[in-house]
Amino acid sequence: MNHLSPDTLARLVDESPSTEERGHLNRCRICREELDALRTQRLALSHLPPLRPPAGDWDRLEPRLRTEGLLRNPAGSGLVARPWLQAAAAILLIVTGVGLGAWLPFDRDRPGGGQAIATASSPTGGFSGETPASILTAMAEPDRELTLEEAGELVQLIERWYLQALLEYRERAEVERGFAPEDPLTRFAALETLMAASQAAVRELPADPFLNGLLVNMHAEREATLRGIQASYTRDWY
Amino acid sequence: MTEQRLIERAAQGDPLAVRTLYERHAPRVFAVVRRIVGDDHRAEDCAQEAWINALRGLSGFRRDARFGTWIHRIAVNQALQMQRRAGTRRDRESELSENLSVAPTRRDVLLEDRIAEALDRVPERMRQVLVLHDVEGYTHQEIGELLAVSPGTSKSQLFKARGRMRELLHGTITTESKEGVEA
Numbered sequence: 001m002n003h004l005s006p007d008t009l010a011r012l013v014d015e016s017p018s019t020e021e022r023g024h025l026n027r028c029r030i031c032r033e034e035l036d037a038l039r040t041q042r043l044a045l046s047h048l049p050p051l052r053p054p055a056g057d058w059d060r061l062e063p064r065l066r067t068e069g070l071l072r073n074p075a076g077s078g079l080v081a082r083p084w085l086q087a088a089a090a091i092l093l094i095v096t097g098v099g100l101g102a103w104l105p106f107d108r109d110r111p112g113g114g115q116a117i118a119t120a121s122s123p124t125g126g127f128s129g130e131t132p133a134s135i136l137t138a139m140a141e142p143d144r145e146l147t148l149e150e151a152g153e154l155v156q157l158i159e160r161w162y163l164q165a166l167l168e169y170r171e172r173a174e175v176e177r178g179f180a181p182e183d184p185l186t187r188f189a190a191l192e193t194l195m196a197a198s199q200a201a202v203r204e205l206p207a208d209p210f211l212n213g214l215l216v217n218m219h220a221e222r223e224a225t226l227r228g229i230q231a232s233y234t235r236d237w238y
Numbered sequence: 239m240t241e242q243r244l245i246e247r248a249a250q251g252d253p254l255a256v257r258t259l260y261e262r263h264a265p266r267v268f269a270v271v272r273r274i275v276g277d278d279h280r281a282e283d284c285a286q287e288a289w290i291n292a293l294r295g296l297s298g299f300r301r302d303a304r305f306g307t308w309i310h311r312i313a314v315n316q317a318l319q320m321q322r323r324a325g326t327r328r329d330r331e332s333e334l335s336e337n338l339s340v341a342p343t344r345r346d347v348l349l350e351d352r353i354a355e356a357l358d359r360v361p362e363r364m365r366q367v368l369v370l371h372d373v374e375g376y377t378h379q380e381i382g383e384l385l386a387v388s389p390g391t392s393k394s395q396l397f398k399a400r401g402r403m404r405e406l407l408h409g410t411i412t413t414e415s416k417e418g419v420e421a
Contacts, residue, residue, distance in 0.1 A: 006404070010397035038404055044353055045372040045403075050265030051272055054282055058260060061286050065256065070293040072251035134253050 356406035364399035
């Protein structure tokens with residue numbers, strides 16, 4: 001018996017057979033099985049998954065996009081013109097700082113300190129091509145939505161930036177001033193910023209116990225600092 | 239953020255918007271160019287060119303169109319152009335390597351590996367048609383326009399490509415494999 005040709009079988013994957021071809025398929029198990037296999041192959045091809053680009057693909061693409069002028073440079077991204085965003089950044093920093101405070105290696109001789117610094121200095125998140133300013137600016141869009149994964153990645157990245165900045169600041173303060181600055185007015189100004197941020201956060205989530213606790217503590221700290229400044233001025237005045 | 243807003247911001251050069259579009263669509267873009275050009279390095283170059291071309295033309299993107307479909311078409315064109323420019327017809331008729339099992343299997347991942355490897359060995363023109371039709375769902379009319387051939391030629395190439403794939407996958411895909419594919 002002559003079998004159906006390979007081209008005919010390939011055609012019958014998505015076309016109806018003629019009467020003659022149907023008759024042959026009814027009689028010939030080999031052609032029937034071959035056609036079934038071709039249909040399975042077609043199905044498998046249509047189910048092939050997307051493929052992730054090779055690792056580092058974005059890192060190679062990004063500079064090309066900047067060279068082509070297709071990506072804005074992060075500088076002058078408008079962060080300064082958004083006071084509430086500064087406040088949001090501030091609250092993010094303090095929330096992060098609360099968590100970091102428990103393990104931050106302020107004592108250089110403390111075992112494990114070097115390891116923490118090394119980890120923090122090599123951010124590898126998917127947002128690694130962005131700067132803090134550009135990400136915060138983009139997030140200022142009212143309808144900006146992050147996936148859970150993106151949000152988690154962002155928190156990790158900002159934690160790393162925060163830690164790196166803090167470590168850098170401490171290094172410079174120690175070298176240039178010999179100790180960390182304790183200016184009460186500077187501290188009061190910083191607390192004012194954080195107060196505004198924590199108030200904004202509580203307005204967003206009025207029932208959140210952590211944010212409320214943060215606001216109460218912030219308020220108490222601000223009042224204590226203010227009393228200290230007033231007392232200092234009173235002493236100086238006389 | 240809606241896709242339309244994202245595109246508007248990306249058109250203004252917003253780095254995060256561009257990155258977000260990239261994260262959403264890069265796997266499909268890379269997949270189609272990889273399967274058409276049949277080579278990792280060239281596929282990476284090709285995908286990058288596709289992204290650059292797409293972002294250059296973003297201001298002219300029709301707002302009622304789907305960005306995914308649009309960049310997919312750009313990527314396909316880029317891959318076909320790259321192959322035309324290179325003018326290479328590398329010999330892909332070699333047999334499949336021996337390091338993969340030739341036994342029929344119901345595991346999707348293994349089947350996908352076999353199919354991917356076989357695809358790379360189908361002659362270039364046949365592979366283009368096979369990928370565009372059977373993987374990406376283009377019609378013969380659309381393929382004819384992309385490749386500057388008649389729909390009949392597209393069909394003929396497709397049938398030959400299916401036959402060649404069948405030879406390359408002999409022993410891998412049987413009627414028993416169907417269950418694994420559909421799983």
